[in-house]
Amino acid sequence: MPVNPDLVGREFPPTPPYLVGREKVREFARAVFATDPQHTDPAAAQALGYADVIAPPTFAMVVQDLTLQQLLSEPDSGIALERTVHAEQRFRYTRPIIAGDELTARLQVTNVRAFGKGAMVTSEAEITDAAGAHVVTAISVLLIGGEE
């Protein structure tokens, strides 16, 4: 099944709230070789004016991934994980993610473009906090290869 062009404009329900834990931020920071204490030491983050440790910038992917799972499990998407390559990634921030945040993501497919036998699919996940305020928008371009 080829990628369904009708995905464009499709909006998905908001993901269940994701509570950002301090130890999860520390674990992620270690995994991306983020050694600055603002990611691991609450006192260092508080000195910069934040309530708790600051997640590394690409931590937003952990929340965005919940939306990509929605996209992959859409029965008519035509997107098969084994033929999918991550081609581009972008984040637009209003503020950094902080431990204690409760985040919800809402996905929208913004573009499907034919690319050889396959397609390039652009999706945007708008990530908001418990008050509904914007935190970060995560934009992915996935390259879905054509079937042999």
Added chain:
Amino acid sequence: MTSIEVGAIVAERTVHLTRESLVRYAGASGDFNPIHYRDDVAQRVGLPGVLAHGMLTMGIAVETIVEWLGDSGRILEYGVRFTRPVVVDAENGAELTVVAKIGAVDDEALRVDLTVSHGDTVVLGKAQVRVRAAA
């Protein structure tokens, strides 16, 4: 803050990746695609070897500038293209080198351009960070 002239190198580092790094990132991020830790699967799907997660490379790259920034909350926008794979050898791992240079300056923001290399190969395209100008 010292010089923020276009072309100035503001930070650089080299990170040595091993298979353990990939497993650690898989656990931290939730991305358990086996091409990032299983040679047999990587080979079966036609890859040159087990690859680092693109998002791991992206994450390592931007962290290079955080100490220089002072506050990572100054980052307004960050984008990359994943142009070349990073093969992580089971024995020898892989070295990633990140060089961060000022690409553009205006009143409100700076653009920092990241060059991320594995050996002689640049692995990310248009890796650019927009950063709020320091107060």
